[in-house]
Amino acid sequence: MNNYISMVPLSSGGDGSLTALLTSISPKVSDILNKALNDEDISEQEGLVLFDTQGLELDALIATADELRMKTVGNCGTFVITRNINFTNVCNMGCKFCGFAKRKSEAGAELLSMDEIANRAQEAWDRGATEVCIQGGLHPDLKGDHYRNILKAIKTQVPEMHIHAFSPFEIWYGARKSRMSTADFIQDLIDHGLGSMPGTAAEILDVEIRKQLTKDKLSTEQWVDIITTAHKLGLPTTATIMYGHVDSPKHWVEHIGKIRSIQQQTGGFTEFVPLGFVHYESPLYLSNPNVRPGPTPDENIKMHAISRVMLNGWIDNIQASWVKLGPDYATAMLRAGANDIGGTLMNESITRASGGKNGQEIMPADMVMMIEKAGLSAVRRNTLYKSVETFERSSPLEIVKNTCPQTISVVEIAVTEDAALPRVSGGLL
């Protein structure tokens, strides 16, 4: 692990190391990296070349991503105090990678009451959380208004809490259960306090891969429609990729390219979050010898670095998920293109249900320590990347080139009157 961290250059620019690296590698790779450093978009094909880098070329990729992170958000790393509330683990969708879902009659199946959800939100608020992240399985007994009722219960008890909730798969399900168009369903949720949406359930936005993972129940087209509809209604979302199973770098660059092109149209993504596949208890892995046991360390570092390089100028925030990576790897990613380590979390159950080895909660002081260990200044943010609290570094900053901006990039979506909203047809499941 220490070797892994030490392979991340702790000083990428200003002292000539990046320049030196770029002149000592193949022109094919240095041309691509120089293009990104000059704020030009690199193509998916060029991204694929970067996934093939090794040795000095990989060092140059990491140093370029680190330089772009510094130019975009300064030498600061961010985190948010949040609580995950997985309100039900009952789901019949049968996604093959999922180790979280249970049948209704299975031991351990649960569906939280509205009171329990509101009480958990209250507890989180009392402990300093600015956000609750609410996601659940697609429980067959849920009525369409269940999603609205969750928002109402939380907002009644904790009116100022930001609610980051409901994956595109849940939106798709809730809209059908309510016999509403996606746009009307999302607007109703916004009217009842939905503040932003997680861009989960993206997995890999490729038809063939999704067929293997989810039987293509929520298609790429539907995921994109729901996300762009949310953005056009003024609702920000995150964007994710789940990698390291039956996929390959070709699918990764195409996925990042799709995310970039949505952002070019809507500007509604707050962050991009690479999520490595957690295989331990995943039925996909346990039943198929051809499924990989998650990404390799090299792939993790390349994914974060290439995300920064390909999304440069479009999505400012690249998150390294400590829940998936573990604290040491997440720290390393902060010097390889990432600028955020996500949420402190309380009660994260999805990754642990798949056998993830990392704990369900990290204290804010631990987040600050991880960020400082990477040589950056720690900033607590809210969901939309507005600075909430800055921390004095406990040791001298060795590699500062510029300081953290007061406000990191705050996401604002311009909603146009004539935005053409894509509709996904309604109807019950």
Ligand code: SF4
């Ligand atoms: S990933 Fe979500 S939709 Fe798929 S089976 Fe698991 S809980 Fe259900």
